[in-house]
Amino acid sequence: MDTRENRCRILDAAARVYALLGFRGATTRRIAEAAGVNEVTLFRTFGSKEALIAEALRARATSQSAPLALPADPQDPERELTAWAAAHLAELRASRALIRQAMSDMGERPEVAPCVASGWSAADAELRRYLVRLVECGFVDAPRPVTGPTLARYDDVFAGGAMLMAALFSDAMGRDMMPEMFPQPADRAPVLYVSLFLRAVRCRPSREEAPAARTGDGGPRPRARRRAS
Amino acid sequence: MDTRENRCRILDAAARVYALLGFRGATTRRIAEAAGVNEVTLFRTFGSKEALIAEALRARATSQSAPLALPADPQDPERELTAWAAAHLAELRASRALIRQAMSDMGERPEVAPCVASGWSAADAELRRYLVRLVECGFVDAPRPVTGPTLARYDDVFAGGAMLMAALFSDAMGRDMMPEMFPQPADRAPVLYVSLFLRAVRCRPSREEAPAARTGDGGPRPRARRRAS
DNA sequence: CGGGAGTGCAAGTAAGCACTTGCATGGAAA
DNA sequence: TTTCCATGCAAGTGCTTACTTGCACTCCCG
Incomplete structure (x- = not known):
């Protein structure tokens, strides 16, 4: 032994x-x-x-195993994000009881939370990196701010990502408590949340419309091409 | 005594x-x-x-006090929903510790959850009723399904509402555990979540633009007129 | 082979915990 | 005034809990 x-x-x-x-x-x-x-x-x-x-x-x-990696080169955000969201949701569900205990222990033992939330945090970071890539590949418009910090450019898409993470967290934590509040089937939830997210950040659906963004920093020129075709 | x-x-x-x-x-x-x-x-x-x-x-x-009522006659969804979301979020925050305990007790005492989640459930119902009104007032498009249950018409907007509820829940439960995952200031969160939600469901911003929807599908509005005469 | 490390078993310690019991007091109602 | 009800105080009961102690056994290494 x-x-x-x-x-x-x-x-x-x-x-x-x-x-x-x-x-x-x-x-x-x-x-x-x-x-x-x-x-x-x-x-x-x-x-x-x-x-x-x-x-x-x-x-x-x-x-804790690292979260599922999202592609370095986005091709199909909906498919990629759906698979990723499904994996993250499965992980949250597997850790549900532990997360819940840690949350209830926040008052008495606040040091527990970081241990339990590390996977969550890593997934959030991974999603953020992917969202930056979506913007830079032209899937999502995010004009550079004239003034202010460069990262402010991503505030909107990050907020959407936060909402997606929130939906996954809430689904994992709340579904068995309040089943009527989650009418969509459990296995359909990632599809739905990702779909809503993509709409909220006005993501283009495929790469065919994205290459135009490579020619420059984005703006009027890519739009003009889209009108032509 | x-x-x-x-x-x-x-x-x-x-x-x-x-x-x-x-x-x-x-x-x-x-x-x-x-x-x-x-x-x-x-x-x-x-x-x-x-x-x-x-x-x-x-x-x-x-x-438990009833959730803040949303207007029977929507005028400005963004303003109305933001105020409502702020109130709901405040309520969730006030009940946070209790909700957390109930969640951690789901294994041993599942009967606790409904007691703790009743306010949450009522708020969800109130939001759904409002969303139906948004659709029927023409703020949100939701074509009647050719076949299938009538309520399937609202599936999409309900899914968006579920995501808004999820964001509020997650913010209330998770912000102190994972502050870096909630970069927006706490008092700005409702504004942001509502904004994203309205985009996700493609809600028109005001009543002035709602009549334009009549020329679109020509569905409910013409029928409403016939009934009036 | 002997010694050390790791582990099990059993008994025990002190404190905590839900709950009980007996007595006493105060206030309200008849 | 008497009685009843609600409550406090104090002591107690039996069980649980984190933890300790002493002894014994097994295994591995020098």
Whole structure:
């Protein structure tokens, strides 16, 4: 029996029991049972229940797999984003109980939240990078501001992205609580949210209309071509 | 000291302590202290801690104030929805801790969720009614389906409404957990979410432009006239 | 082979927790 | 005035909980 493997098993069990029953409900007896070890081993290995759960959640954040990557070169935003959104939603659903516990623990244990939300944060960053690419490939109009910070250019499309993330989060967290508020079938939700998002940011549907943006910084010239064709 | 008033005070205290510390953390000692009564009074009045908290949450659902009403006759959807969204968001924020506890308790105590989400549900219904009015007043296009249920006409605008609700929910629940995911200032959030929503559903901005829709599909408006004469 | 590390088992400790019981007090109603 | 009801106080009960301690066993390494 490898000690490191045992240690990992305890950490995993702690995170699981915490997700199910919260901090107080995650008794050391329950954790030990879930890990298949003797209760005293928890204390020998981690010192205290508090330390064990804290480390379990940190370990989880560290081992969290990176979010599905979005293409470096956008070709079909709707298809790409739908697949991505579906993957992100699945991840949120898989982590739902844990996220919920962390949220309820915000008052007493605020340090838990970052551990639990790291995947969420990474997905948000990935989406933002993709949205920048959408703008720069001409799928989405985002005129450069005459004054102000350069990134203000993306404020609008970022806000739309935030709304898409919000919809996915809300669907994952709220659907079983309030089923009537999510009438669309669960497996159709990403399609719908992405569709609405693309409309909100006025995204062009395909690359055929996007190449015109390469000729320059965008503006009147690409539009003129679109009228011609 | 009025007995009924005492009873209400205990119920209120129970809901508050539950919101702060969850079911297990809401010890009868803490509830009694928060209510300013003796611990034994809780048992004399409610029989058990479980019954007390259940009743406290039911009482809260019953006493929940109705959501801000949206106008029966839409005039300026952006303004109207923004005010409404701001009110709803404020309500969600005020109830945040309680909602979070209820969510984390979904596994062990699923009956808690409906008590906590009743305000949310009412707001959702109110928004849907308003969206129907937007469609029927010509602010939003929603062609009647040739076949299928009549309500399928509103699926798209309802989906957008769901996304708006999701954004508000997510903002209320997630902003303090993940501040970098909500870069827009908190007080600007409703404006932004509503703006995006209106774009997603292609809502006309004002009543002046609504009559132009008549020349479009020539659907509901001409019929309305015939009925009038 | 001996020693050390890791672990299980069992018993135990001190505190916490939901809840009970007995007595006393105050206020309201008959 | 008496009685009843609601409530407080204090002590208590039995169980749970995080954690400790002592002993024993197994495995691995030098």
